[in-house]
Amino acid sequence: MMERYLIKVLGRVQGVGFRYFAQSLAGTYSITGTVKNCEDATVRIEAQGEEKNLNKFLAEIRKGNRFVKVEDIVAKKIPTADNEKSFKIVY
Template identity: 35%
Template sequence: MSRKRVIVNGLVQGVGFRYYTEAQAGSLGLGGFVRNRADGAVEAEIEGDDAAVERMLDWLHTGPRSASVQSVQVTDLAEHGEASFSIRL
């Protein structure tokens, strides 16, 4: 089990990025959240099985077709035991 904070930069707001992220995380059985940041980036915290977290990180480097990801920053966090994934405003 692991938890990661991910900051995704590029054309990632106004393209459904959060909704696609929520769907992808749900399909992988991950917990955590995703939200837009004031600086135009999208921030997510993802938690779950190490293999599922790695698959999610791979997906976040591309995102949905409507997005254009320029960079992804990943930071390790302490686990919270969060089992569900949500969009935060």
């Protein structure tokens, strides 16, 4: 079943390639949506996909990588978006 989440990611997530990291993971798990840096030093993600893939995506986001250090993730379900085909970085 398709789900969509609004996700706020806190930690060392700006200036470390996080948006590209998220975009790469989204491709791996067939996730569509957007990722954007916010003025409060967090990152905002809208992610849509099959629930099991979203769970895997979120687990990988939470792990981060050698540059990214995620301290917390706040996710809430939001309505799905029709006709969305890709995962984009928003500037």
